[in-house]
Amino acid sequence: MVGFIGLGIMGKPMSKNLLKAGYELLVFDFNKEAVADVVSCGAKSANSSAEIGANCDVIITMLPNSPHVRTVALGEGGISDTAKPGTLIIDMSSIDPMESRSIGEELEKKGIELMDAPVSGGEPKAIDGTISVMVGGKKEFFDKYFELLKAMAGSVVYVGELGSGNxxxxxxxxxxxxxxxxxxxxxxxxxxxxxxxxxxxxxxxxxxxxxxxxxxxxxxxxxxxxxxxxxxxxxxxxxxxxxxxxxxxxxxxxxxxxxxxxxxxxxxxxxxxxxxxxxxxxxxxxxxx
Ligand code: NAD
CATH class of the missing domain: 1.10.1040.10 (N-(1-d-carboxylethyl)-l-norvaline Dehydrogenase; domain 2)
Structure with a gap:
């Protein structure tokens, strides 16, 4: 099961494209209307980021900014409260690259991996599944999850170590x-x-x-x-x-x-x-x- 946190202008259509491609999704957002919309397309909903952490090996986040990503990943009730060692977070938000690296270092102490994979293209391309994704992190995870990212994107390019995506x-x-x-x-x-x-x-x-x-x-x-x-x-x-x-x-x-x-x-x-x-x-x- 793939976790997806942040169903805003971009996250909502991106999550729907994953459902269309056949992935099972567990989703969370404070916005109940957005959650209901994605659930009506076949996703299951969670009550917190921690519930996603407990149930998913790979978790996509699509949040506004660095503090939101830090809270969801490392805060109380966040992913790291419950995630098993080896869990991978793919953060597709656009955030400060230094914060990506710092959040990644703190997650690593708990055995959780992070890739930064921000996107370009805006809402129309998120709907069409033709966004461009720029991925930083360990190459082995890029190779393993390339098809998952490609289900939302026209182009998915590996650009280097964690932080390079941002x-x-x-x-x-x-x-x-x-x-x-x-x-x-x-x-x-x-x-x-x-x-x-x-x-x-x-x-x-x-x-x-x-x-x-x-x-x-x-x-x-x-x-x-x-x-x-x-x-x-x-x-x-x-x-x-x-x-x-x-x-x-x-x-x-x-x-x-x-x-x-x-x-x-x-x-x-x-x-x-x-x-x-x-x-x-x-x-x-x-x-x-
Ligand atoms: P948005 O504000 O529409 O969506 C963000 C979502 O995150 C909201 O639904 C909000 O409720 C949710 N959220 C915030 N904090 C949360 C938390 N703690 N737990 C759960 N959910 C939480 O933003 P967006 O336009 O979808 O952009 C998301 C990211 O993608 C941003 O970093 C943005 O810069 C980037 N981006 C946006 C566009 C665009 O055209 N909108 C294009 C490319 C990249």
């Missing part, structure tokens, strides 16, 4: 944030200078400026649909982790720091629960659109 995810999040900002900056100029942003998008999406980010986010911007998707507050968390890591290794991230401030401005404006495509609204504000 370092890779930080690189991904920098590129996504800067790409959304670049697209927003360009569309703001187009709108202010009198061109139709929809036609500008159609004209350039097939050229060198086109990107997966452009095709995922510009339609949302044009429809003024800023429902997440990926919340500004989660992207702030990722860029914060990227800036912390950059300070530790002396790899300055000037553009990341600037886009982080756009996101902080949106948060100050009460938009932190909106999709990160709302970076466009920051540009519209400074351009007085």
């Amino acid at each position: 370092i890779t995810k930080l690189a991904n999040q920098i590129i996504v944030a800067l790409n959304i900002a670049a697209v927003s900056e360009a569309l703001t100029l187009a709108a202010k200078a009198g061109a139709d942003p929809e036609l500008v998008y159609q004209a350039i999406r097939g050229g060198l400026a086109g990107s997966t980010v452009m095709d995922a986010k510009v339609p949302m911007m044009l429809e003024r649909n800023f429902k997440p998707g990926f919340r500004i507050e989660l992207h702030i968390k990722d860029l914060n982790n990227a800036l912390n890591a950059s300070h530790m290794v002396n790899a300055p991230l000037p553009l990341t720091a600037e886009v982080m401030e756009f996101m902080q401005a949106l948060k100050a404006d009460g938009c932190e629960k909106e999709d990160h495509s709302s970076i466009l609204k920051y540009y519209e504000k400074i351009a007085n659109i």
Whole structure:
């Protein structure tokens, strides 16, 4: 039986894809509606992370941030309270790589293994089962659980020791944030200078400026649909982790720091629960659109 903890925007469709692939799942989340939805697709539900620890050899976590992962893995009523030695936690949340390593070290003292396997692609790809997974940890576990991860993903790539998955995810999040900002900056100029942003998008999406980010986010911007998707507050968390890591290794991230401030401005404006495509609204504000 596979355990799955965290049935949010991403975890819910990912768990459903595991059920479709024939895996038996025991799931837990505080959100009872999300649990009921996944149970209606064939999963069994547990009352706590500890109950999952007692019953599953491999447990996937898909939680917002490092403190949630630490609590679920090591806290009171968490997995390590009950898990047998040899249990593997595959943490698919995007968290601070240093915390992945630290949580992994503490779990190891109890005989529990950890892999970090964050994902990219957002809700539509989580639903389609085409997310990209970047995996850090012991290679033997990657090989053993490749098929399990592939049941949720288009691509599953081993990137090195524990923590490497989340370092890779930080690189991904920098590129996504800067790409959304670049697209927003360009569309703001187009709108202010009198061109139709929809036609500008159609004209350039097939050229060198086109990107997966452009095709995922510009339609949302044009429809003024800023429902997440990926919340500004989660992207702030990722860029914060990227800036912390950059300070530790002396790899300055000037553009990341600037886009982080756009996101902080949106948060100050009460938009932190909106999709990160709302970076466009920051540009519209400074351009007085
Ligand atoms: P979410 O907030 O929608 O879901 C998180 C879920 O975890 C919620 O259902 C919440 O109730 C549950 N949870 C929190 N603490 C818990 C606990 N102690 N025990 C049990 N359940 C608990 O978040 P999401 O958008 O699904 O993102 C999850 C992770 O994936 C984040 O790290 C995020 O950065 C990353 N991510 C998100 C996207 C996206 O587009 N949404 C894309 C790629 C990666």
